[in-house]
Structure formats: C-alpha cells, structure tokens
Amino acid sequence: MSSRTRYLIPLFVFLIMAGFLLKGLFMDPKFIPSVLIDKPAPEFDLPLLDKPDQTLAKADLKGKVWMLNVWASWCVACRAEHQVLNKLARMNVVDIYGLNYKDKRGDALNWLRNLGNPYVATIVDSSGRTGIDFGVYGVPESFIIDAEGVIRYKHTGPVNYEDIQAKILPVLNELKGATK
Amino acid sequence: MIPEIGHFALILALCLAIAQAVFPLAGSLNNTPSWVALARPLAWGQALFLGIAIGALTYSFLVNDFSVSYVAYNSNTRLPIVYKISAVWGAHEGSLLLWAFFLGAWGAAIAIFSRHLAREVVGRVLAVMGMINIGFLLFMLITSNPFERMFPIPAEGRDLNPLLQDPGLALHPPTLYLGYVGFSVAFGFAIAALIGGRLDASWARWSRPWTTVAWVWLTLGITIGSWWAYYELGWGGWWFWDPVENASFMPWLAGTALMHSLAVTEKRGAFRSWTVMLALLAFSLSLLGTFLVRSGVLTSVHAFAADPARGLFILIFLLVVVGGSLALYAWRAPTIFGGGRFDLISRESFLLGNNLLLTVLTFLILFGTLAPLIYDAMNWGKISVGFPWFNRMFLMVTPFLAILLGFGPLMHWKRTDGAALMRKLRIAAIVSIVIGLIGFWPAISNGSLLVPLGLFLAAWLVTSLVVSIRDRLKHKRGLGGFLSDFGSSGGRSYYGMVLGHLGVAMFILGATMVSNHGIEKDVRMAPGESAEISGYRFVFDGVTRTPGPNFIANRGKFRVFRGDDEITILEPEKRTYLVQQMPMTEAAIDWGLTRDLYVSLGEDLGGGDWSMRLYYKPFVRWIWLGGLFMAFGGILAVTDPRYRSLKRKKKQEAPAGAAAPASLATENN
Numbered sequence: 001m002s003s004r005t006r007y008l009i010p011l012f013v014f015l016i017m018a019g020f021l022l023k024g025l026f027m028d029p030k031f032i033p034s035v036l037i038d039k040p041a042p043e044f045d046l047p048l049l050d051k052p053d054q055t056l057a058k059a060d061l062k063g064k065v066w067m068l069n070v071w072a073s074w075c076v077a078c079r080a081e082h083q084v085l086n087k088l089a090r091m092n093v094v095d096i097y098g099l100n101y102k103d104k105r106g107d108a109l110n111w112l113r114n115l116g117n118p119y120v121a122t123i124v125d126s127s128g129r130t131g132i133d134f135g136v137y138g139v140p141e142s143f144i145i146d147a148e149g150v151i152r153y154k155h156t157g158p159v160n161y162e163d164i165q166a167k168i169l170p171v172l173n174e175l176k177g178a179t180k
Numbered sequence: 181m182i183p184e185i186g187h188f189a190l191i192l193a194l195c196l197a198i199a200q201a202v203f204p205l206a207g208s209l210n211n212t213p214s215w216v217a218l219a220r221p222l223a224w225g226q227a228l229f230l231g232i233a234i235g236a237l238t239y240s241f242l243v244n245d246f247s248v249s250y251v252a253y254n255s256n257t258r259l260p261i262v263y264k265i266s267a268v269w270g271a272h273e274g275s276l277l278l279w280a281f282f283l284g285a286w287g288a289a290i291a292i293f294s295r296h297l298a299r300e301v302v303g304r305v306l307a308v309m310g311m312i313n314i315g316f317l318l319f320m321l322i323t324s325n326p327f328e329r330m331f332p333i334p335a336e337g338r339d340l341n342p343l344l345q346d347p348g349l350a351l352h353p354p355t356l357y358l359g360y361v362g363f364s365v366a367f368g369f370a371i372a373a374l375i376g377g378r379l380d381a382s383w384a385r386w387s388r389p390w391t392t393v394a395w396v397w398l399t400l401g402i403t404i405g406s407w408w409a410y411y412e413l414g415w416g417g418w419w420f421w422d423p424v425e426n427a428s429f430m431p432w433l434a435g436t437a438l439m440h441s442l443a444v445t446e447k448r449g450a451f452r453s454w455t456v457m458l459a460l461l462a463f464s465l466s467l468l469g470t471f472l473v474r475s476g477v478l479t480s481v482h483a484f485a486a487d488p489a490r491g492l493f494i495l496i497f498l499l500v501v502v503g504g505s506l507a508l509y510a511w512r513a514p515t516i517f518g519g520g521r522f523d524l525i526s527r528e529s530f531l532l533g534n535n536l537l538l539t540v541l542t543f544l545i546l547f548g549t550l551a552p553l554i555y556d557a558m559n560w561g562k563i564s565v566g567f568p569w570f571n572r573m574f575l576m577v578t579p580f581l582a583i584l585l586g587f588g589p590l591m592h593w594k595r596t597d598g599a600a601l602m603r604k605l606r607i608a609a610i611v612s613i614v615i616g617l618i619g620f621w622p623a624i625s626n627g628s629l630l631v632p633l634g635l636f637l638a639a640w641l642v643t644s645l646v647v648s649i650r651d652r653l654k655h656k657r658g659l660g661g662f663l664s665d666f667g668s669s670g671g672r673s674y675y676g677m678v679l680g681h682l683g684v685a686m687f688i689l690g691a692t693m694v695s696n697h698g699i700e701k702d703v704r705m706a707p708g709e710s711a712e713i714s715g716y717r718f719v720f721d722g723v724t725r726t727p728g729p730n731f732i733a734n735r736g737k738f739r740v741f742r743g744d745d746e747i748t749i750l751e752p753e754k755r756t757y758l759v760q761q762m763p764m765t766e767a768a769i770d771w772g773l774t775r776d777l778y779v780s781l782g783e784d785l786g787g788g789d790w791s792m793r794l795y796y797k798p799f800v801r802w803i804w805l806g807g808l809f810m811a812f813g814g815i816l817a818v819t820d821p822r823y824r825s826l827k828r829k830k831k832q833e834a835p836a837g838a839a840a841p842a843s844l845a846t847e848n849n
Contacts (some may be wrong), residue, residue, distance in 0.1 A: 004514050007509060011510050020554050023557040043783055045783050058787075
C-alpha cells in the first residue's frame with residue numbers, strides 16, 4: 001500500500017459506517033431485543049381491567065410460565081395481532097396476560113367484547129409506568145416470563161402465525177423442558 | 181412578539197454563519213485581508229444573535245407563553261423557576277439551540293483569545309466553525325424550530341418530563357454540550373492546518389488549551405450524568421453502556437488521546453498526522469453522538485423523539501462535515517507527515533502506546549454501539565450488545581492503559597535510560613504488587629480476580645506519581661520548593677497531569693470496590709420491621725403522603741443503625757407528578773467517602789407494606805471524585821502561566837520540532 005492510499009482509510013471506514021447509518025434510518029430499531037432478557041421482570045401490582053377493585057401482582061404469577069402482551073385499543077398493529085393471540089390462546093400452550101397500556105377503560109372493554117378475549121386477565125397500566133419498567137418502546141410488545149419471574153423472550157411489534165411457530169413455541173418448549 | 185424576535189435572530193445568525201464560513205476562508209486563500217478581518221466581527225455577531233434567540237426562548241418559558249408549542253410541551257405554570265430555565269434545553273429543539281449557541285460562544289471566545297494568532301489562521305478556524313453552525317441552524321430552522329407557535333393556545337402546559345426535574349439533569353446537558361462543541365475548536369484548528377499545510381509546534385500549542393477546556397467540560401458532563409443516573413433512576417447503577425452514554429464516552433476517549441498527542445506534537449513535533457486525525461475524530465464522534473440520539477436508529481433510554489427526516493438531515497450533515505474533513509485529510513495529510521525521531525523507550529513511544537489503546541477502546545465501543553445496526557442491516561440476525569460485552573472490552577484494554585500511564589510521567593522525551601527508569605520505579609512496583617497480592621485475601625477479593633487487579637493498578641498509579649513528584653522536586657526543599665515549582669512555567673501543567681492521573685486511580689478504586697463489594701437487597705417491609713445489610717440495620721417507620729410544588733410524594737422513613745447507634749434517617753420518596761401523571765422514585769442516600777447507603781421505595785403492596793431496595797455501595801463516590809479530579813487537573817493545566825506568556829516564549833525558544841520551520845504565528849498580529 002502506498003503511503004498516500006493509507007490516508008484514505010479513515011474516509012473509507014467512515015463511508016462504510018455512514019452506509020450502515022443510512023440503512024439504519026430505514027430500519028426499525030425497536031426490533032433490537034430487550035436488554036431485560038434473562039433479567040427478573042419488573043415488579044408490578046395493577047388493577048384488573050374488568051374488576052378495577054382487584055389487582056394482579058407479579059408475585060401472583062410465580063411458579064408458571066406466562067406471556068405478557070402489551071396492547072392498547074388505539075394501536076392499529078394490535079388489531080392485526082389480536083386474531084393471532086386468540087389462536088395462541090386456543091392452543092392452550094401458555095397463559096396470556098394483557099397489559100392495557102395508556103388506554104381508556106371503556107374503549108379497552110369494548111375492544112375485547114368485539115374482537116374476543118385471549119387473555120386470562122388484563123391489567124391496566126394507564127400511566128404507562130409499568131410499560132416503562134418493561135422497556136416498552138412501542139405497542140404491541142410481548143414478553144415470555146418463566147416460573148422464576150425472569151423474562152426469557154421479548155417480541156417487539158405484532159406477533160404473527162409464523163412467529164408463534166418459529167419463536168414462541170420453541171421458547172415455551174425449552175422452558176417447559178427446564179422445569180421438568 | 182418575543183418568540184418572533186428569537187426566530188428572526190436565528191435567521192440572522194444563519195446569515196452571519198454563511199458569511200463567516202465563506203469570506204474569511206476565501207480571503208485567506210486569495211490574499212484579501214479585508215475579507216479575513218471579517219471573521220472576528222462575524223463571530224461576535226453570531227454569538228450575539230444566538231444569545232438573543234436563547235434569551236427569547238428562556239423568556240417565553242418564564243412568562244408561560246404556551247402559544248409557543250415547545251414551551252407548551254415542556255413547561256407548566258407550576259413548574260419551579262429553575263426548571264423552567266433548564267427546560268429550555270430539556271427537549272430536542274431547545275437542546276439544539278443550546279448547541280448552536282455554545283458553538284457561537286466558542287467562536288466569540290476564539291475571537292477574543294486569539295490575539296497572538298495569525299489572522300488567516302483565526303479566519304480559517306472561525307470559517308470552519310461557521311460552516312458547522314450553518315448545518316445546525318439550517319437543521320433547526322427546517323426541521324426543529326423551537327419558536328413554532330401553536331393554535332389553539334393551550335391553557336396549561338404539559339410540564340417538563342419529571343426525570344429532568346432535577347439539579348443534576350439541569351446541569352448535565354449544558355456541560356456535556358460545552359464539551360462536544362468545544363471539540364469543534366480543535367477540529368477547526370486541524371482543518372485550518374490541513375488547508376494551510378502548516379502544522380508545527382505552535383499549532384499544537386494553540387490547540388492545546390482549547391482542547392483541554394473542551395475535555396474538562398466533557399469530563400464534567402459525563403461525571404454529572406453518571407451521578408444523576410445513580411441517584412435518580414433508583415437502582416443504584418452508575419454506568420449502563422447505553423448507546424447515548426457511549427456517544428459521550430467515545431469523544432471523551434478520543435479527546436483524551438488528542439490531549440496527549442498534542443503534547444507530543446508540541447514538544448517534539450512528532451505524530452502530526454496522527455494528532456490531526458484525533459482532532460477530526462473527537463469532533464466527528466461528538467457529531468455522531470448527536471445523530472444517534474436524535475435519529476432513532478438505536479434504542480436508548482435517552483432518545484429524543486425519533487424522526488427519520490431529522491435523522492436523514494443529520495446524516496447528510498455528518499457526511500459533509502466528517503466525510504469532507506476526512507477527504508481533506510487524505511489529500512493534505514501526506515504532505516505534513518514526519519516529525520522528531522525517538523527511541524522505543526521514550527515518552528513519545530509510551531504516549532503513542534496509550535493513544536493506540538485509547539483509540540482501540542474507542543473503536544471497540546463504536547463497534548459495540550453500532551453492532552446491532554450492522555447485524556440487522558446485513559441480515560445476520562438481531563443481536564443486542566449488552567453490559568457484559570462492553571465491560572469485558574473495557575477491562576481488556578484499561579489495565580494496559582493504567583500500567584503504561586504509570587511509566588509515562590517518568591519518561592524523558594526522545595530517549596530514556598531503561599535501567600535508570602527501572603531503578604526509580606522499583607519501590608513503586610514492589611509496593612503496588614504487594615497491595616495487589618493483599619487483594620487476593622478472600623475478605624478483600626470477594627472471590628473476584630478483579631479486586632487484586634484494580635487495587636494493584638490504583639496503587640501503581642499513585643506510587644508512580646509519588647516517584648515522579650519526588651523526582652521532579654529532587655533539588656527543591658520543603659513547601660517553599662513545591663510552591664515555587666508549582667508557580668513556575670509548566671508547573672501547573674505538571675500538577676494538573678498529576679491530579680488527572682490521580683483521578684484515574686480514584687476511578688479505578690471506586691469502580692473496583694463498588695462492582696465487587698456492593699450489596700443490594702430487594703425486600704418487602706411492613707412499618708416497624710427492619711432489614712440488615714453489611715452491618716447496617718434499616719428500620720422502616722412507614723410511609724406518609726407529602727405534597728410538593730407540582731407533585732405528591734409518598735415519603736418513606738427509615739432509621740439506620742450501626743450496632744445500637746442511630747447514624748442517620750433516610751427518607752426516600754415515590755412522587756407522582758400531577759401533570760404527566762408519572763411516578764418517579766427519589767432515592768435517599770447517606771453518602772460517605774467509604775460507603776453510600778441507598779434506599780429506594782418500590783411499590784405499595786397494601787396494608788402499609790412496601791417493596792424497597794436497599795443498597796450498600798462501598799467507595800462509589802470515588803468514581804465521581806475521580807472525574808472531578810481529572811476535570812480539575814485539566815483546569816490547572818490550562819491556567820499554566822506558559823499559555824499566558826506565549827508571546828514572550830515564542831521569541832525565546834525555537835519550535836521544538838524544527839522540521840517545519842515557519843510558525844503559525846506570523847507578524848500579522
């Protein structure tokens with residue numbers, strides 16, 4: 001390498017990096033897995049959507065593998081996802097709990113009446129605080145939490161049928177294998 | 181009316197920036213002194229109009245002018261006045277304005293303090309800074325105008341994000357930005373040198389204090405940010421390797437390398453193209469940080485509202501500034517190659533070694549930060565580069581850095597007698613190895629090899645500094661000898677270096693202790709119950725509701741006992757901010773030099789029971805004290821009389837690196 005071309009290296013490195021940054025602008029960074037994977041799920045104790053005087057806490061779910069789905073009636077992608085969740089619920093492989101995120105109670109109840117209710121229970125996070133604790137970036141997001149209360153999988157964006165087969169079932173199988 | 185004046189001032193500042201970018205540079209190239217002479221007044225004008233703009237925005241906040249949408253989104257009538265002021269830079273648009281204002285202010289500072297510099301050099305430096313500010317002002321006016329009005333006018337504002345309602349975060353962005361923007365001066369000097377083709381000892385001497393000042397601000401900014409995260413986020417961490425933290429750490433590392441490289445270029449005329457590269461790198465990484473924070477390409481806890489249009493603008497800007505400067509470098513740097521020769525065992529080679537390590541660390545962090553993006557773009561799958569990876573990389577590089585750092589101050593320029601050096605450092609090495617070995621004792625090591633390593637490195641830094649000071653004061657006696665040495669030309673630079681390196685030792689000690697001896701406990705407590713960590717007993721006296729100015733707090737009360745003595749009362753809060761309905765934890769901390777006791781309230785579990793976190797954090801303050809020492813060392817170095825007597829000295833001594841004969845300072849001034 002001649003001594004002149006050597007001085008071009010920084011420029012080339014930068015241009016390559018800029019190319020990635022450009023591509024990055026048109027990708028969705030939300031799909032980067034959460035840093036919370038393999039960390040204990042944040043504590044929460046939130047009122048139930050249909051019975052606001054009762055609450056559900058993280059501790060109540062200890063001992064079983066469960067899935068938390070963050071949704072809101074104002075979220076368009078959730079609507080697409082909802083049928084998939086209904087199907088997942090009918091498969092009886094995991095208990096799905098809803099986290100109704102920054103929503104109006106009436107709207108949320110209406111939604112479940114009209115579109116079906118895949119959730120064992122839905123808890124209400126009207127302030128969005130628990131969502132923040134979970135690192136929710138956008139809605140919908142789903143988490144699979146194991147019997148020890150540790151987050152084992154995070155799915156950002158709507159879950160589709162393919163995701164169930166390719167990602168969610170394998171995680172569930174692995175967790176069930178581990179508990180036996 | 182006032183916001184329109186602010187808006188208009190921004191437009192005028194843009195016009196001045198364009199003139200500042202064009203005339204002084206063109207004038208310096210076609211020998212038109214009257215054009216070059218425009219640089220100073222234009223820089224003044226730009227600082228003035230940006231000052232008016234930021235003043236107008238501050239005024240809008242103070243009078244609760246919610247017709248300005250930026251104010252409506254980030255303020256509230258009940259927001260305390262201090263936070264109304266800090267809200268000016270609390271979100272995207274206003275923080276950009278602060279950036280631009282600081283750039284203007286640095287420009288004005290150059291206009292004032294550059295009396296000794298050749299006019300065309302000042303002109304070129306200011307022209308480069310003008311170009312940078314064109315980018316920022318255009319960005320603001322096109323995509324992110326802080327003065328935009330909204331209609332209908334809301335009766336009440338949405339309030340400042342509660343996370344930002346805190347003295348630490350009121351100070352953190354301005355200090356950090358002063359650092360980022362400050363590197364634009366070194367960048368401007370580097371570009372000016374590349375254009376002029378002259379890069380010699382006096383160039384390095386001019387750049388040095390500016391670089392050090394910028395570095396001091398950045399050091400303070402990072403330190404304050406880390407301290408804020410520790411007490412405000414409620415889980416006791418002090419560094420998270422978040423992309424945005426990395427974005428501030430990378431320019432800091434490059435800036436640290438630049439400071440040291442500049443020393444070599446000044447004293448020995450060596451490493452010239454390397455020094456220029458680092459100057460370009462430090463500022464480029466500052467700009468990259470801005471891009472990462474505002475474009476939303478990476479997920480981060482700090483991200484501003486992501487907007488691809490903004491991202492695209494900054495990327496184009498980045499391409500022009502960084503790409504342009506690197507192209508200029510590729511074109512011009514081969515001609516400024518060269519410098520003094522030196523032996524393998526010399527201060528030059530050790531500084532080069534340190535510089536390489538700092539640069540390697542910078543690029544490792546850059547890679548780790550961008551890796552998720554690169555993997556995703558290449559369809560290699562999604563990865564998340566987390567805490568453990570960064571920690572491992574950091575721990576791989578820094579021990580070598582610390583070991584070299586101990587030798588550096590004792591080395592001579594050009595060549596050092598290796599045997600004499602070993603003799604001098606023999607006792608320091610023995611003492612630090614013994615201290616390291618003591619660290620293996622289980623009660624101290626706590627089962628981690630990092631404890632003996634950390635103790636050894638901290639001891640090595642301290643003892644080698646002691647040897648260096650003794651060596652320096654060999655022929656001086658007592659306090660008087662020290663004071664005369666301190667006051668001498670170069671004295672404060674030296675003692676600044678000592679403080680800075682001592683800061684590194686303190687950081688290593690603090691980080692080692694808190695990472696390996698910290699204790700944390702999540703507990704559920706009922707009033708009257710107590711919990712114990714590390715010999716401290718926390719008695720929970722329950723939670724009471726207490727109103728604040730714009731929030732309601734649940735305030736817990738803990739009495740802390742050591743043995744039977746009550747040593748303190750801790751009152752952590754869980755606040756609900758009224759407007760944004762956002763709960764915030766306010767940890768209560770009993771701080772001390774050897775340990776912090778830290779309590780943060782979790783959730784109300786009903787019946788007076790609460791979940792809470794109790795922490796014991798040994799030596800955690802040393803991390804930030806180390807940062808403060810480094811910053812203070814930098815300040816000391818900048819106030820060295822040698823920078824004030826530049827004019828006199830210039831006549832006395834020929835440039836040390838005599839390879840390039842003419843100095844930047846010409847008869848013009």
